[in-house]
Amino acid sequence: MTPVFLNESESAALVDDALALTAAREAFLATATGSTFPVVIGHSSSPHNRFTLKSGSAGDLVGVKVGSFWPGNTGLPRHSSTIVLLDPATGRLRAVVEAAAANAYRTAAADALAVDTLARNDSRTLTVIGTGHQALHEVRAVSRVRPIERVLVVGRRADAAREFAAEVTARTGLAADPADAQAGVSAADVLVTATTAREPLFDASWVRPGTHISAMGADGPGKQELPVALYERASLFCDLPDQSSTIGEFQHTSAVPVALGSVLAGTAAGRTSDEDVTVFDSSGFALQDLTLAAALLHRSRGDVQ
Amino acid sequence: MTPVFLNESESAALVDDALALTAAREAFLATATGSTFPVVIGHSSSPHNRFTLKSGSAGDLVGVKVGSFWPGNTGLPRHSSTIVLLDPATGRLRAVVEAAAANAYRTAAADALAVDTLARNDSRTLTVIGTGHQALHEVRAVSRVRPIERVLVVGRRADAAREFAAEVTARTGLAADPADAQAGVSAADVLVTATTAREPLFDASWVRPGTHISAMGADGPGKQELPVALYERASLFCDLPDQSSTIGEFQHTSAVPVALGSVLAGTAAGRTSDEDVTVFDSSGFALQDLTLAAALLHRSRGDVQ
Numbered sequence: 001m002t003p004v005f006l007n008e009s010e011s012a013a014l015v016d017d018a019l020a021l022t023a024a025r026e027a028f029l030a031t032a033t034g035s036t037f038p039v040v041i042g043h044s045s046s047p048h049n050r051f052t053l054k055s056g057s058a059g060d061l062v063g064v065k066v067g068s069f070w071p072g073n074t075g076l077p078r079h080s081s082t083i084v085l086l087d088p089a090t091g092r093l094r095a096v097v098e099a100a101a102a103n104a105y106r107t108a109a110a111d112a113l114a115v116d117t118l119a120r121n122d123s124r125t126l127t128v129i130g131t132g133h134q135a136l137h138e139v140r141a142v143s144r145v146r147p148i149e150r151v152l153v154v155g156r157r158a159d160a161a162r163e164f165a166a167e168v169t170a171r172t173g174l175a176a177d178p179a180d181a182q183a184g185v186s187a188a189d190v191l192v193t194a195t196t197a198r199e200p201l202f203d204a205s206w207v208r209p210g211t212h213i214s215a216m217g218a219d220g221p222g223k224q225e226l227p228v229a230l231y232e233r234a235s236l237f238c239d240l241p242d243q244s245s246t247i248g249e250f251q252h253t254s255a256v257p258v259a260l261g262s263v264l265a266g267t268a269a270g271r272t273s274d275e276d277v278t279v280f281d282s283s284g285f286a287l288q289d290l291t292l293a294a295a296l297l298h299r300s301r302g303d304v305q
Numbered sequence: 306m307t308p309v310f311l312n313e314s315e316s317a318a319l320v321d322d323a324l325a326l327t328a329a330r331e332a333f334l335a336t337a338t339g340s341t342f343p344v345v346i347g348h349s350s351s352p353h354n355r356f357t358l359k360s361g362s363a364g365d366l367v368g369v370k371v372g373s374f375w376p377g378n379t380g381l382p383r384h385s386s387t388i389v390l391l392d393p394a395t396g397r398l399r400a401v402v403e404a405a406a407a408n409a410y411r412t413a414a415a416d417a418l419a420v421d422t423l424a425r426n427d428s429r430t431l432t433v434i435g436t437g438h439q440a441l442h443e444v445r446a447v448s449r450v451r452p453i454e455r456v457l458v459v460g461r462r463a464d465a466a467r468e469f470a471a472e473v474t475a476r477t478g479l480a481a482d483p484a485d486a487q488a489g490v491s492a493a494d495v496l497v498t499a500t501t502a503r504e505p506l507f508d509a510s511w512v513r514p515g516t517h518i519s520a521m522g523a524d525g526p527g528k529q530e531l532p533v534a535l536y537e538r539a540s541l542f543c544d545l546p547d548q549s550s551t552i553g554e555f556q557h558t559s560a561v562p563v564a565l566g567s568v569l570a571g572t573a574a575g576r577t578s579d580e581d582v583t584v585f586d587s588s589g590f591a592l593q594d595l596t597l598a599a600a601l602l603h604r605s606r607g608d609v610q
Contacts, residue, residue, distance in 0.1 A: 003403070005310055035348065042342035042360045044367040044393050051391065053358050053369060055347045062349040064358060064371060066389055068396030080397045084371055084387060086356065088349050091373030092385045096401050098308070 001087060004095040006300055012101035014299050017141050020102070020109035023291040028113060028239065030287050031261035034058025036240060039247070041220070048072070056286030060088045065289035067103070077133070079103065083293040097293040104134055106292045107284065108141035110239065111214045114280035115190055116145040117263055118237060118270050119212035123189035124149045127179065129201050129225070130194035130217070131155040131164035138192045138216060139168050146190065151176035154184040182206050193217055193225040204229035209275040218249040219283045226279065231255050234277040237263065237270070240285050248283035257281065306392060309400040311605055317406035319604050322446050325407070325414035328600040332592040333418060336545060336566035339363025341590050344552070346525070353377070361591030365393045370594035372408070382438070384408065388598040402598040409439055411597045412589065413446035415544065416519045419585035420495055421450040422568055423542060423575050424517035428494035429454045432484065434506050434530070435499035435522070436460040436469035443497045443521060444473050451495065456481035459489040487511050498522055498530040509534035514580040523554040524588045531584065536560050539582040542568065542575070545590050553588035562586065
């Protein structure tokens with residue numbers, strides 16, 4: 001079998017939110033039976049240029065995502081992603097998928113899946129903390145699964161928040177305004193954090209009953225977006241409990257989060273009332289990348305989804 | 306920059322012992338300044354089908370080797386190898402090299418480099434324990450760096466040893482004969498073990514003064530080819546001391562081996578007399594794969610080496 005290679009422009013042309021959400025659902029359901037292996041964090045000869053290896057297997061998927069973060073890149077994205085799939089029958093190379101653009105859809109799809117599973121059905125106000133490239137993907141993906149009418153944007157710099165709000169409206173048609181952290185958090189039905197923060201972005205007391213919070217940023221030791229005080233009155237969910245408690249948001253608490261896959265599979269409870277505060281922490285896992293790559297390959301062959 | 310893809314038949318046609326030895330020398334010299342990251346051992350949904358991830362960086366090389374071992378393969382190799390190189394300037398995918406055939410040259414080249422660095426110049430008898438695919442590569446690579454006149458083959462099964470000896474003669478023109486373990490070990494100037502053993506293959510008292518031993522097999526917890534008693538009177542060398550003491554041959558001793566790269570660089574002593582017994586343990590490291598892939602890419606472009 002000849003390996004298949006999808007390059008960056010091919011995968012970027014194939015990906016969309018619907019494909020990414022289907023792949024995310026498959027990945028989260030597979031967490032119960034699939035395997036993920038220890039995450040490697042490496043670097044190039046310039047130690048600030050970092051890569052991560054996330055590997056796993058589930059069903060007929062087995063492989064690794066090589067994610068890279070070159071902070072000094074100018075004129076091209078700082079993040080890249082390459083997914084390598086092995087043939088489950090022989091162990092030989094099955095496919096290589098460059099997926100820098102698709103990776104942003106994959107991450108936002110995990111958020112959308114969590115919102116679709118955990119947020120109140122009548123969620124209309126979405127607040128996003130963070131004004132980067134990923135934040136726009138989060139807004140678009142979340143607004144596909146809930147009747148979002150208004151977006152509030154919280155940024156460290158007022159001008160960045162203003163510009164981002166204008167971009168949200170231009171790209172999605174949604175009303176969007178900058179807000180300070182307290183106003184944004186206290187108005188949110190759904191609150192998404194998409195930053196590289198290393199300390200809490202808001203005060204736990206600002207969160208209203210019924211709010212759903214998706215914390216997308218923490219994926220390494222020392223990273224933190226949420227205030228620990230929030231956990232006393234919230235239901236905690238994540239992608240992979242072990243990983244979330246090590247390199248994700250829940251490294252800062254001894255509380256044990258519930259796997260979102262268990263909620264999807266019906267073996268654990270999700271939201272139990274309109275007053276619950278639900279928190280989902282995404283640290284990212286290989287099965288998301290493997291199902292994404294498989295879905296892109298499937299679509300590239302013109303197969304009916 | 307468009308990524309380059311070298312498939313299995315292309316890399317198999319490009320590789321030879323000279324290319325692999327040059328790449329190995331570069332890799333071992335780079336161990337002093339380069340970085341290697343934790344090795345991941347994963348598996349497919351069938352847990353006996355395993356893969357390893359070995360990643361590292363040195364100079365302008367950064368990437369990962371995905372090695373796979375599917376023990377049930379029939380009619381095709383059980384081992385496969387895919388090397389992924391990132392662009393050191395941008396972190397984007399630079400190249401993918403399928404390297405199942407080339408991987409055997411890469412492993413044998415580490416052995417040849419160790420023999421060339423540590424064995425007596427007048428080494429004429431080579432004994433190999435193991436009759437598998439890799440063992441033939443070892444005989445060929447070692448006989449290129451020392452004036453080997455006779456090969457002795459030790460195998461668990463007499464018929465396999467006989468067949469392998471005949472194949473050695475057919476492929477290399479060298480005189481080759483089967484031998485039992487004691488006769489083979491006690492006659493060796495260079496002794497190579499290339500097995501998947503989990504206990505010592507011979508008695509330490511059989512080893513003559515002046516012998517060089519390369520242990521190629523141990524690359525995981527519980528694996529062992531050499532008798533620990535040997536270490537009392539031998540000088541110990543390896544590729545990566547930390548790794549060799551964890552998953553290599555020296556996991557079974559508290560003695561600290563010397564990095565072969567330090568000997569090559571002139572910062573550590575190698576053999577000091579014709580009476581020394583020298584032992585080299587190969588557990589394999591990513592820089593070997595990265596330099597191999599770079600050399601194959603170099604040759605594929607037709608560049609003058």
